[in-house]
Amino acid sequence: MEPLDGNSIGGLLIDVFGAEMTGASGTCGTCGATGPVAGLVVYRQAPGTVARCRVCGAILMVFVKVRGMTCVDLTGMARLDQPGAA
């Protein structure tokens, strides 16, 4: 299955962050590339969702849903700026 992009997880990101995040700016902790979350490479296969940097392929975000709870790993992300936030 081909990957999608970050637009496709807009709903999941609202579940996790409580806000629209596809337009948020993310910075890769590995290569430093910065761009909208919408542009990340997203794999939505069970059991989880993985978002990778489009430039270097590093894993930036992992979401795994277990018994109704979503476990979130953002350690690959150096920075995540929500649009409009001060």
Add this chain to the structure above:
Amino acid sequence: MAGTALRGRLTWQVATVAALTRETASVCTIGLEPPDWPGHRAGQHLDVRLTAEDGYRAERSYSIASAPGEQLAITVERLDDGEVSPYLTEELQVGDELELRGPIGGYFVWDPGDGSPLTLLAGGSGIVPLRSILRYRVRTGSDVPARLLYSARTLPDVIYRDELGHHHDGVEVSYTLTRSQPPGWTGHTGRIDAGLLAGAAWPAAANPVAYVCGPTSFVETAAAGLVDLGYPPERVKTERFGATGGP
């Protein structure tokens, strides 16, 4: 964030299927009446969830095909190996119920207050959110000039062909057919490339904004081509839906 209202939560709701329109042999538009729809922006999508009798659930995102203010509609292409799209395009009936949540997305959206010329590039069913943008442009009386280049495999694969043919005032629509062309075809042929883009997109000097939607390979080629033409990367908004279903 000062003064923020209660933060948004998406809740699943059960919409009624109000209309079904066959667009092509494999594509269907589904008109929906959700009980509680806050309104959407042009370019947004929604999530659909199907639940099997044994409790197995499959969830997919679909671009909203209708303009803000119109009856909510999605356009779905059947993927032969899909879990969800064969049901939506072949079995769903008017009056059925469909679980959905939305609207979703704040990046791939167009606001008519943005007066920049629109460069719209669609690959296959990537036309769907761009159709919402074009309909909203008409609905709001926007005079923003728009150019749409639509890449499809064959002419019968073109979605909304009649409707796109009726756009005149300030909208230029061109097609490229990648697999086969009907006799006497005067449009473009072959996959999108630098030459095609240079003719179909607004020049960068016009300060355009671009919306590119389609299969990943199409989007990568088109977006890189626009940047080569001088578009700032942040003025090229992209949405990719994988390799399937495109030209």
